[in-house]
Amino acid sequence: MKIKLIASVSFSLMIARIKQTTVAAVGVTFSITMFITLLSFMGGLNDLLDGLITKRSPHVRLYNEVQPSEVQPVDRFSQFEGYHNFVSSVKPKNELPEIYNSREIMNTLEKDPRVSGISPKITAQVFYNIGSIDFAGSINGIDVDAESKLFAFSDYVTTGNYIDLKNTPNSIILGKGVADKMLADVGDLIQVTTSKGERVQLKVVGYFQSGLLDLDKVQSYASITTAQKLLGESDSYITDIQIKLNDLAMAPELAKEYARIFETNAIDIQTANAQFETGSSVRTLISYAVGITLLIVAGFGIYNILNMMIYEKMDSIAILKATGFSGSDVKSIFIIIALSIGVFGGLLGLVFGFCFSLIIDQIPFVTAALPTIKTYAINYNPKFYIIGIVFSIVTTYFAGYFPAKKASKLDPVIIIRGK
Amino acid sequence: MSEVVLEARNVNKYFHDPVTNQVLKDVNLTIEKGVFASVMGKSGCGKSTLLYILSTMDTDYEGELLIDGVNMRNRTEKELARVRNEKIGFVFQFHYLLNEFSVIRNVMLPGLKLEKYSEKEIEQKAYEKLKLLGIESEALKKPNQLSGGQKQRVAIARALINDPLIIMGDEPTGNLDKKNSEVVYEIFNQLAETYNQSLLIVTHDQEFANRTHRIIEMVDGSIVTINHLKK
């Protein structure tokens, strides 16, 4: 009953000043619209760029780095225990970047409930031969099915069918840059020289385009067996085990655990792509900063309009107080006005923001670097909408609070004497 | 001796701007139920100041104020607002109607604030008050569509809506012509005679004052004579 009365007074004051009230609400609507659009667009952009990395990167990668042993022969001598041994020019011993016991490791990982999938990989350094010219590159030997499932390999095979890599013996999918350099069409035979000096002929079954130009100029894909053959290794030879986890956030922790258990090197996605994280968070920060700035400007608009309203409605405030409305009633009247502007303007802003997002989502965005992207990306995260409406309510509340407080403190005697 | 509705004991009031100036000097006053009193005095003698204190809007004074036997000292702003709402009806020289609301709604506002009756009942009562003042036909108009005299009658209806203990008026006929002043006097007189309503009205109109029960004469912030005419 009481709130109904207060609200009815608020609404009649707003209607009496409908133009200014509308302008204030439009200010809020505009800022919330911009806020939502900006965050959705930036969010989409972040997802797109992160996707470029995260979709294609293992959460944890196990590998063996060629490095000098930490324990040198002299350290094993009991005679020199407790001595400081200086050994200079330590060299790594001649060993391959092979992961030992790869079968067992893979079996263990497959049973691990935290792991959503694994995919073995071999990296082989080769020279691509074009006539008499050679250029360096690498061939990734992959498990075609696992790679497609975990890393959307098939999305990036722009020409040819990815499955041919598995079904055709001695086949290769060339990086787009490599293919351009070699002038190789699908179906052609190309020649590569392995690091051991052997020449091998491979059949081109497709092109691969990752979106990272430098990578596409050197990297090609073959099946794991082809790669093993290239290197002349046995069928247990594997240089990398790529792991996808159920929870990406656990990657750093699990990388450490696996490194200890399996006695290999392990790197997590967060460490491997730290610079991308920074880019994303800076973009998000900028969007929030712009959105909040707009809202504060809108808040000043509301502040002004309420101040003006209070100035104009001095007499009404005086008589309300003289007839028994308390200071807090008067304060509520003006806070309700501010909040109504905030809620109404804010909700409208959410709707407009959503519409703008939909429009941006339809704008074509075609780039050779991103073969899977057709339009601008938008992130429709409900979080943005919740933050938007909460912000608009909080800002308008504060914008209304100070004028309302002033109104509640007005002395009716002074106003009535002033007549 | 009938019951006292309003009592002021040794009320002193000072203004300090620009120099300290005593505006009310030891004012003592009692108004009993059913008394129609008028306050007269030269301009600047402190009539309005006294009325603002008696109506609890001004709390910066020395002395005691009792309304309905209750001391108004050390009350919160909210409690005083409640007292004004329930026990005091105020009519100013200017009508102070809210142009955003219809006439009937203006009259209802203090009633809605009091929450003693339902909205329907308050509307019913507001109609009765308007009828008493002969302006029920204007109920649905906006205040700015009324004449000056009609507006002042609406303001009186608003003062009556909660059946207050006392009605105070600060020159309620000051802005009205002879005919409309007469109408307002008749209404006040009728309220006092028929409904036993207490009234305390500041006026410059000697003819108006002469027909009230009691004339309170002020000079320089003091009450010099209280002239009991009737009752």
Ligand SMILES: Nc1ncnc2c1ncn2[C@@H]1O[C@H](COP(=O)(O)OP(=O)(O)OP(=O)(O)O)[C@@H](O)[C@H]1O
């Ligand atoms: N805010 C104020 N500050 C200082 N002095 C004031 C203030 N308000 C009123 N006064 C002084 O108090 C005295 C009484 O004023 P008040 O308004 O009560 O007179 P009044 O009897 O109602 O006069 P009138 O018949 O003209 O309405 C005057 O001398 C006035 O100058």
Ligand SMILES: [Mg+2]
């Ligand atoms: Mg006066």
